[in-house]
Amino acid sequence: xxxxxxxxxxxxxxxxxxxxxxxxxxxxxxxxxSSAYQSERKIDWLEILAGEKAFNQTGxxxxxxxxxxxxxxxxxxxxxLTTPIGEGFRSLNVxxxxxxxxxxxxRPVRYFEGVPSPLKEPEKTDMTxxxxxxEDVYAGIEFANxxxxxxxxxxxxxxxxxxxxxxxxxxxxxxxxxxSQEGSERLIAAAIDFAIAQGKTRVTLIHKGNxxxxxxxxxxxxxxxxxxxxxxxxxxxxxxxxxxxxxxVEKADAALAEARAAGKIIVDDVIADNFLQQILLxxxxxxxxxxxxxxxxxxxxxxxxxxxxxxxxxGANINYKTGHAIFEATHGTAPDIAGKGxxxxxxxxxxxxxxxxxxxWSEASRKVTKAIEQALQNNQVTHDFAQMLDIKELSTAxxxxxxxxxxxxxx
Numbered sequence: 001x002x003x004x005x006x007x008x009x010x011x012x013x014x015x016x017x018x019x020x021x022x023x024x025x026x027x028x029x030x031x032x033x034s035s036a037y038q039s040e041r042k043i044d045w046l047e048i049l050a051g052e053k054a055f056n057q058t059g060x061x062x063x064x065x066x067x068x069x070x071x072x073x074x075x076x077x078x079x080x081l082t083t084p085i086g087e088g089f090r091s092l093n094v095x096x097x098x099x100x101x102x103x104x105x106x107r108p109v110r111y112f113e114g115v116p117s118p119l120k121e122p123e124k125t126d127m128t129x130x131x132x133x134x135e136d137v138y139a140g141i142e143f144a145n146x147x148x149x150x151x152x153x154x155x156x157x158x159x160x161x162x163x164x165x166x167x168x169x170x171x172x173x174x175x176x177x178x179x180s181q182e183g184s185e186r187l188i189a190a191a192i193d194f195a196i197a198q199g200k201t202r203v204t205l206i207h208k209g210n211x212x213x214x215x216x217x218x219x220x221x222x223x224x225x226x227x228x229x230x231x232x233x234x235x236x237x238x239x240x241x242x243x244x245x246x247x248x249v250e251k252a253d254a255a256l257a258e259a260r261a262a263g264k265i266i267v268d269d270v271i272a273d274n275f276l277q278q279i280l281l282x283x284x285x286x287x288x289x290x291x292x293x294x295x296x297x298x299x300x301x302x303x304x305x306x307x308x309x310x311x312x313x314x315g316a317n318i319n320y321k322t323g324h325a326i327f328e329a330t331h332g333t334a335p336d337i338a339g340k341g342x343x344x345x346x347x348x349x350x351x352x353x354x355x356x357x358x359x360x361w362s363e364a365s366r367k368v369t370k371a372i373e374q375a376l377q378n379n380q381v382t383h384d385f386a387q388m389l390d391i392k393e394l395s396t397a398x399x400x401x402x403x404x405x406x407x408x409x410x411x
Contacts, residue, residue, distance in 0.1 A: 005041045007359065010048040010069045014079020016333025017343035017396075018051075022079045024345040024400035028368060029352050031404040036363040046073070050092055051081040062092055067099055076326045077355055079348060080333045093328070094140070097133050100324050102317035103183065104190045105131040107300045107330070108354070114376035115308035116388040124284040125306045128198075130191040131296025133317055135183045136215075138293045142175035150174050179215040179292060181222045188223040189230070190320050191290035195265050196233055198288075203234070205269040206291035206299065219292050220269050227267055235259035237268040276302055304330070311384055314350035316358070325358060327351040341395035342383035346372060349403075371406040375399065 013022045026045065033041055048066040055061050061084050070076045081092045096102070107129040111122040119125070143149040153174050157163035166172055188205065195203050205224075209217030224238040235256065244252035259266065270278060272295045279286065279302065291299060304313035315330040329348040337343060349368060356365035375381070379391050380402050386393030394402060 006044060007075070008044045008046050008073050009355075010046045010066075010073055010076040012048055012050045012066070012076070012078035012081070013053065014329065014333065015051045015053070015082040016080060016335040016338045018079030018081075018329075018333060020338070020341070020343050020396045021329060021345035021348045024396050025077075025348045025352050027400050028345075028349060028371070028403045028407070029356070029364070031407050032356075032364040032367040032371075033361065035367055035407050035410065036361070041361065041364075048076070050078070050096070055084070062095060067096075070096075070100060070324065070326065074323050074325065075355065075358065077348075077352060078326060078328045080329050080331060082333050082335075094138055096326060097317050098138070100317075100319065100326070101134065101322070102319050102324060102326060103132065103134050104187055104318045104320060105129075105133040105296060105300075106190075106194075106316045106318055106354070107131065107296075107304075108314060108350075109300070109303040109307055111307040112312065112373055112376045114379060114381075115312060116385060117306060117308050119280075119306050122307050125279070125303060127283070127286045127303065128194065128288050129296060129300050129303065130187055130194070130288070130290045131300060132179075132183060132187045132219075132291070132293050134293075135178050135180060136293030137175070137177065139176070139178050141178070143173060145171050145173040177212075177215055179219055181218065184219045184222045184292075185226045186321070188226060188290045190318070191288050192227060192231055192234060192265065192267075193320070195288045196231075200287045201260075201263075201265060202286065203265055203267045203288045203290060204275075204286055205267065206272050206275050206289055206295050207269060208272045208295065209269075210271055216272075216292060216295075223290065224267070224269075231265075234265045234267050237266070272298075275299065279303060279306065300330075308385075310347065311344040312346040312350065314347055314354055316351060316354050318358075325355075327355040327358075337383075340383075341397065342393075343396045344382040344384050345396055345400065346382075367407050367410065368403070370410070371403040374406050375402055 013019045033043060048069045049057060050062050050066050054063055083091045110126045143153060154166065154169050191203055205220050207216040207220045209220045224236050227234050227236055228239060240252045240256050243255050301310060304310045310331045313330045316325055316327045318325040328351055331347055349372065353365045353368050380394055382396060382399050383393045
């Protein structure tokens with residue numbers, strides 16, 4: 001366990017632009033903590049290895065010592081990692097999430113004034129995505145076409161389960177999509193708990209249950225049942241439909257109005273493809289979203305694009321039961337610009353803000369957020385945004401220095 005005022009927090013620099021954005025992030029976070037708490041609180045940073053640096057030093061992409069350090073200290077932060085080719089890992093990021101059972105991928109999405117966006121009113125987008133992080137396509141259960149495993153699975157499907165709808169069996173690859181009641185309930189519980197803590201009024205379950213009745217549809221149904229049996233603070237649209245069916249629509253409307261007047265969280269659901277339309281047309285209607293893994297992947301990146309791209313999008317992978325959490329940059333390693341000073345550290349910086357809030361260090365987190373807001377409003381930006389705006393750019397280190405100067409001026 002970490003000490004309340006002097007925690008040891010492991011960090012992974014990351015590959016490509018990782019070391020640059022990590023150094024910028026570390027400097028800014030240290031400045032914010034010092035400004036907020038003087039000598040009363042300080043983070044002791046502990047480097048741990050993963051990715052190319054780990055392979056070069058130890059011969060393995062993800063040393064056991066790295067996992068043990070995160071298990072011991074609970075919280076870690078990391079830059080982007082290269083996925084090794086032909087080394088047995090589907091993805092180092094996925095491996096970390098599964099090994100530590102970090103079942104909730106949490107992605108807050110908001111607009112910062114001054115950031116170029118394709119939307120006319122990007123400021124209307126302000127929501128937090130809870131994406132299931134261990135099941136669905138992340139289970140990684142798939143078999144190549146022509147393999148003996150596909151032949152065995154096809155035989156089982158046709159002979160034992162009477163499946164007849166594999167249209168081209170001779171050339172099909174096959175995958176299995178597990179979605180469980182337990183996995184769905186704990187993810188949805190995390191979203192509801194977050195909404196309660198943050199004073200939100202709406203949680204939306206996103207699924208493709210109109211087609212996949214038992215997996216995606218199960219996610220929705222298990223979610224509604226769990227919320228209705230566990231949370232008196234919530235009123236679901238499933239309850240609304242039951243009242244309307246058992247009585248009248250007028251009584252259902254009255255129950256919904258009563259729930260809203262009492263400050264209850266309204267929980268509804270939206271089909272995934274419709275939701276991708278809704279977030280463009282009416283993003284202001286949505287606050288907290290809970291969804292399955294693959295849907296969450298699409299939704300998170302689509303929403304990030306609405307507010308300026310994943311270069312300014314933070315993320316965390318959290319197990320709310322054990323307390324383990326990894327905060328991370330959500331973009332890739334960008335090796336083509338590594339070492340040029342072009343990298344935007346905002347994704348990792350805002351993930352560090354999430355980490356500070358997770359620690360309960362809200363004074364420090366607000367200082368980082370405010371400094372980023374001021375920099376973007378004043379057109380003090382890195383190469384990516386400078387190109388879009390056709391203005392002078394700051395280097396990665398220069399951007400960090402600007403933020404630190406803003407934090408220190410506020411003192």
